[in-house]
Amino acid sequence: MTLTGNTYTKTGLSPENNKGQALLFVIVAVTMAMAVGISVSTRTIQSLRRASRTDTSARVIAAAEGGIENLLGRNYSQLNDAIDDGSVDCEAVGAVPGPESEPGTCSYVFSEGSDGGAESSGDKISSRAIVKVETFSTNEENGYAFDLTPGMVKEVYLPSSSYSSNKIQICFKSNESAIYYYSYRSDGTILKGGLYPYPGNVPSGMLSSRFEQATTANKGGTIGNAFCREVNLVSGHYGLRIKTLFSPTKVIVYPTSGYSLPTQGYKLTSRGEVSEGATEERATVIVHKSYPYAADVFDYGIYTPGELRGGN
Numbered sequence: 001m002t003l004t005g006n007t008y009t010k011t012g013l014s015p016e017n018n019k020g021q022a023l024l025f026v027i028v029a030v031t032m033a034m035a036v037g038i039s040v041s042t043r044t045i046q047s048l049r050r051a052s053r054t055d056t057s058a059r060v061i062a063a064a065e066g067g068i069e070n071l072l073g074r075n076y077s078q079l080n081d082a083i084d085d086g087s088v089d090c091e092a093v094g095a096v097p098g099p100e101s102e103p104g105t106c107s108y109v110f111s112e113g114s115d116g117g118a119e120s121s122g123d124k125i126s127s128r129a130i131v132k133v134e135t136f137s138t139n140e141e142n143g144y145a146f147d148l149t150p151g152m153v154k155e156v157y158l159p160s161s162s163y164s165s166n167k168i169q170i171c172f173k174s175n176e177s178a179i180y181y182y183s184y185r186s187d188g189t190i191l192k193g194g195l196y197p198y199p200g201n202v203p204s205g206m207l208s209s210r211f212e213q214a215t216t217a218n219k220g221g222t223i224g225n226a227f228c229r230e231v232n233l234v235s236g237h238y239g240l241r242i243k244t245l246f247s248p249t250k251v252i253v254y255p256t257s258g259y260s261l262p263t264q265g266y267k268l269t270s271r272g273e274v275s276e277g278a279t280e281e282r283a284t285v286i287v288h289k290s291y292p293y294a295a296d297v298f299d300y301g302i303y304t305p306g307e308l309r310g311g312n
Contacts, residue, residue: 059127060283063272067108067129068285070094071268076292079266082106082133098130105132127274136267139288141221143171143254144264148244155293156240156253158183158233162262166235169256170242171219171228174249175200178207179214181242183233191234197227202246223252230256239293265290 071079074093081092084104090097098105108129139145146154158168172179172195179195194211196202204211214227233240242251255261271284 057281057283059274060272060281061285063108063110063127063129063274064270064283064285065272066110067131067270067272068268068287070108070129071131071133071270072287072289079133079289083135084132093131093133095131098132102130105130107131127272130271130273132269134267134269135263136265136288137261137263139267140223140252141219142260143219143252144261145223145250145252147248147250148242149248150244150246151296152243153296153299154242154251155290156242157262157264157291157293158237158240159262160185160236160238163237163255163259165256165259166233166237167230167256168233168240169228169230169254170195170214171217171223171226171252171254172197172214172244172249173223173226173251174244174247175227176202176247177249178202178211178245179242179249179251180245181231181240183237183240185234185236185238189234189236191232193231195227195229195231200227219252219254223250226252228254241293241299243296263291264288 071082071093074082078092081089082095088097088104088106090106093106095106095108098107108131110127110129137144144156148154156168170179170181175197177197180192181194182190182192184190192210194207195214196204196207196211198213198215212229212231214229216225217228218224219226219228240253242253244251253261266289268287268289269284270286271282274281
């Protein structure tokens with residue numbers, strides 16, 4: 001500001017320059033607001049996508065499990081009809097034929113019109129299970145694997161007409177378990193035996209002389225190192241029943257060299273599918289269902305000396 005006579009002159013920014021400064025502040029404020037808005041929108045979209053993926057994953061798993069539950073509820077005759085032996089009877093298991101591109105399969109279509117389903121909720125996402133019924137002889141490399149807990153029995157189907165060897169290999173994983181087994185034939189004749197791990201951690205003093213050492217061997221697959229021994233079967237055998245003592249363990253039965261295990265039951269495969277626009281999600285569940293056999297409660301006859309007679 002300068003003083004000339006009685007006149008004061010003020011110097012500085014003109015109103016026009018002030019307008020430019022205000023415009024700059026507006027642009028900065030709008031940019032910050034847009035950045036915050038985009039960040040919030042991005043997080044919201046990502047959250048919605050995660051929720052959508054979670055929902056879709058739950059749907060496909062539910063569809064796959066629904067297909068397996070439907071098959072497990074069928075009897076053995078119905079499952080036999082659904083096996084692909086040149087023709088598949090999907091009606092026998094309450095299903096419809098599967099896709100033309102997948103011969104030998106059947107399909108369960110879920111939701112529409114059902115309580116809580118797509119139609120009742122306004123949800124247009126469809127789901128189905130593509131199922132297939134097969135037989136199996138092995139489920140672990142070339143062996144038959146299963147888990148055992150004390151008090152439980154597992155039977156391996158071994159008719160001599162299908163498996164003519166009188167020997168078989170039994171392997172088990174835990175060094176804190178012992179294996180009791182017996183093979184039997186249809187007239188009731190049995191051959192008993194037992195295995196304990198060496199080296200292991202079981203009270204071997206509690207075991208009878210019928211138990212033999214099983215030594216470590218690398219069997220590969222999911223069992224890896226295990227305790228194995230080849231054992232004898234009764235002549236004319238029909239089945240082999242196995243129990244574990246002391247601790248749970250995984251057990252695998254292998255045929256002797258030059259032989260193959262006979263069919264042990266059914267392999268049930270169910271693939272759940274959900275179509276959502278151009279996206280298709282899938283999940284597969286596989287279950288092995290063995291042939292039926294007597295529960296462990298009937299083993300009391302095996303351990304009873306002499307004949308069992310009912311009272312008057």
